Amino acid sequence: MSVHMPRILVVDDEPDIRRLVCEILEDEGYQVATAENASAARELKKSNAPDLILLDIWMPDTDGITLLKEWVAEEALLCPVVMMSGHGSVEAAVEATRLGAYDFLEKPLSLAKLLLIVERALEASSLQLENAGLKQQLHADIEPVGKSATVARIKDQLKRLAQHDARVLLVGEAGVGKEMYARYLHNNSAHRDGPFVDVAVGSISPENSAVEFFGKEDASKIYPGLLERAHKGTLFLGEIGGMDKETQLRLLGALESSSFLRVGGSAAVRVDVRVVTSTRMALDEEVRAGRFRQDLYYLLNEVSLDIQPLRAHSEDVPALLSFYVDHFVTQDRLPFRRFSMAAQNFLRNYSWRGNVRELKNLVQRLMILGAGEDIEMDEVKAALGSEMGDAVTPHSVPEFFNLPLKEARDHFEKAYLEYHFERTGGSVAKLSAAVGMERTHLYRKLHSLNIKL
Numbered sequence: 001m002s003v004h005m006p007r008i009l010v011v012d013d014e015p016d017i018r019r020l021v022c023e024i025l026e027d028e029g030y031q032v033a034t035a036e037n038a039s040a041a042r043e044l045k046k047s048n049a050p051d052l053i054l055l056d057i058w059m060p061d062t063d064g065i066t067l068l069k070e071w072v073a074e075e076a077l078l079c080p081v082v083m084m085s086g087h088g089s090v091e092a093a094v095e096a097t098r099l100g101a102y103d104f105l106e107k108p109l110s111l112a113k114l115l116l117i118v119e120r121a122l123e124a125s126s127l128q129l130e131n132a133g134l135k136q137q138l139h140a141d142i143e144p145v146g147k148s149a150t151v152a153r154i155k156d157q158l159k160r161l162a163q164h165d166a167r168v169l170l171v172g173e174a175g176v177g178k179e180m181y182a183r184y185l186h187n188n189s190a191h192r193d194g195p196f197v198d199v200a201v202g203s204i205s206p207e208n209s210a211v212e213f214f215g216k217e218d219a220s221k222i223y224p225g226l227l228e229r230a231h232k233g234t235l236f237l238g239e240i241g242g243m244d245k246e247t248q249l250r251l252l253g254a255l256e257s258s259s260f261l262r263v264g265g266s267a268a269v270r271v272d273v274r275v276v277t278s279t280r281m282a283l284d285e286e287v288r289a290g291r292f293r294q295d296l297y298y299l300l301n302e303v304s305l306d307i308q309p310l311r312a313h314s315e316d317v318p319a320l321l322s323f324y325v326d327h328f329v330t331q332d333r334l335p336f337r338r339f340s341m342a343a344q345n346f347l348r349n350y351s352w353r354g355n356v357r358e359l360k361n362l363v364q365r366l367m368i369l370g371a372g373e374d375i376e377m378d379e380v381k382a383a384l385g386s387e388m389g390d391a392v393t394p395h396s397v398p399e400f401f402n403l404p405l406k407e408a409r410d411h412f413e414k415a416y417l418e419y420h421f422e423r424t425g426g427s428v429a430k431l432s433a434a435v436g437m438e439r440t441h442l443y444r445k446l447h448s449l450n451i452k453l
Contacts, residue, residue, distance in 0.1 A: 006122050007031045009050040011041040011067075012084065013059045017107070021054065024111060025118065038062035043221070045071070050079055052121050054105075057085035057092060063447070065092070068099050073195060073229050080121040084109070094332070095450050143184055144177065145323045146316030150308050154181065157305060162188035167255075167300050169240075170278040172307030174422060175357030178278035179238060181307060186234040191274050194233025199226055202242030202428050203451075205443045209247040214254070216263035225262065227254060230273045239426050240277040240300065241286050245293070252296045275300065280426050310352040310359065317348045320356060324363040334367045342377045350384070414449045421451070 008030050010021050018034040025032045033048050035041040038061045045053070057064040064083060071078055083096040086107035096104055102121045105114060144151050161168055162185050170178040179198055186196045204212050215225030226235060237243075243251070254260035255275065259268040277300045286292040310317070321339050328334045339347070352358055365383055366375055417435065424430035428446075432439045 005029055005031050006051040007033070007048055008118065009033050009035065009041065009044055009048060009053045011035045011038070011053065011059070011064070012056040013037060014056075017056075017084075017109075021109070021114070024114070028115065028118075030118075038064075038067045041067065042223075052079055052118060053081045054118075055081055055083055055101075057083055057096075065095060065099070065450075066447075068096065068101060070229075072100050073197060074224075082117055082121060092448075092450075098331070143187075144180060145320050146313060147319065148313040148316045150313035151316060154305070154307065155184065158185045159188050161185060161303060161305075163190075165274060166302040167274070168276050169283070169301040169304045170276065170307055171283075171304055172278070172280065173309050173355055174280050174426070175355035176307045176309055177356045178307055179236060180356075181305075182234070182236040182276045182278065185276060186236075186274075189234070189274065191233050195230055196234050196236065197226055197230040198236045198238065200238045202239050202426065203443065203446055205440060206244035206246070207440075209244060210250065211263050213247060214250065214260050214262055215265075215269075217265045222262070227260065227271050227273055228269060231271045232273075234274045234276055237275065237277045239279060239281075241279050241281045241283055241292060242426060242428055243292075245291075248293045248296050252293060252299060255299055310355045314348045314352075317350075317352075317359070318344045320359055321347065321363060324360050325367065328364055328367050335373075337367055337370060337373055337375050339375045339380075340377065343375055343380045346377050346380060410449060413445070414451060417446065417449065417451060 008025055010018055010025070010032060012018050012021070012034075013036055015036070018036065022032045022034055033044050033050070035044050037059050041053075041055070044050075055064045055068065059067075062070075064085075068081055068083070071081070078100065080102035081100070082103045082105060083092075083101045084105045084107060085092060092104070103117050105117065144155055146152075158181060168182075168185065170181055172178055182198075183196055186192060211223070211225065213225050213227060215228055216223050250260070254271075258272070259270045261267075262269060283292060283297060283301070287294045287297050310320075318339075321344060325337060325339075329336050347359075354361070362380075362383060366379065370379055417431070420434045421431050424434050428439065428442065432442050435442070437445070
């Protein structure tokens with residue numbers, strides 16, 4: 001047995017929680033450091049090199065999910081991270097696990113469960129590191145699903161574009177898989193060994209965008225921004241039309257010179273980054289309306305590629321259904337289910353207003369809430385009830401009515417905001433006016449519900 005006692009970092013903004021967890025873990029013989037916010041956590045992670053991190057989701061400066069994303073992007077072999085939250089939800093747990101968190105603890109903490117998870121996480125640490133490498137390799141091999149001429153043509157175009165450094169603008173409806181195609185471009189390019197940094201532009205508030213994109217520095221530390229984190233790799237800017245005018249100007253300067261200044265910095269930072277962007281709106285109309293800089297539009301739009309909606313290649317629906325069934329069996333350990341031939345044929349003729357994202361969400365709902373190995377057409381129709389315009393009756397209620405209140409509210413709020421976001425054309429400013437919510441609170445809500453903008 002090693003004489004090295006594992007080092008654990010506890011990150012929580014509640015002093016009582018920090019004190020309690022620290023005392024319990026020290027009683028078990030662990031070395032414990034505590035941080036009250038994300039800023040302190042970053043410093044202690046660097047100086048202490050913990051073997052395990054217990055990370056609260058809700059903190060005053062930067063939330064735990066964002067911090068986890070940051071650490072995963074910076075460090076391929078990240079130590080096990082266990083998320084904690086008093087406001088836990090299925091979405092938060094799924095998102096944390098997807099990002100690589102070892103487990104998820106809900107408050108009030110069960111001390112017995114805490115100690116068990118800490119023990120298991122530390123025991124599995126080396127295995128977790130191996131799995132991280134396997135996941136990266138697995139991720140690199142993923143490519144767009146489908147054998148249709150439409151998908152084959154897009155893949156061929158992306159493979160050819162990958163051999164050059166031209167900036168690509170992906171144009172298509174919400175949910176068509178623009179991020180996936182951007183990853184495919186990255187994985188086939190000379191930047192494939194570098195990072196792929198995915199940014200939902202509309203989820204970054206204008207007040208924070210300069211620091212988020214370009215980083216900041218002071219006398220004691222440097223916080224790298226998105227451009228630095230994507231150095232030698234690809235920076236994917238999703239829904240670029242939602243970027244504020246000031247950041248547009250700074251990004252234009254950074255791309256033209258391949259360098260920029262961090263907020264508070266005086267020395268130029270040089271980066272080698274391929275920038276890929278996407279839009280669901282007519283960006284040329286945004287230029288004419290004066291909402292998007294023409295010079296930046298031309299800089300980002302060296303090559304434009306249209307991503308077709310799912311209804312334009314519905315022959316790929318059966319393959320996509322099979323792919324996402326396997327995905328949720330493998331990633332979320334859900335029981336295997338198969339779509340009957342009748343259900344597949346029905347879905348081939350469905351309109352898919354939400355495209356591949358809607359299909360993925362449908363498969364997930366059917367696998368979580370359904371029973372039995374076969375998914376028949378009646379079950380599919382019931383799951384699609386509201387989307388097909390069916391009236392809600394006492395015998396046909398939305399599925400989230402059967403969930404606990406907190407989870408049901410999250411489901412409703414997410415569906416409500418996504419609906420209005422589509423209607424307002426992908427503009428957070430218009431969404432704010434439509435739903436009557438102040439923009440700062442709206443950004444926080446969109447982030448907490450993991451709404452991809």
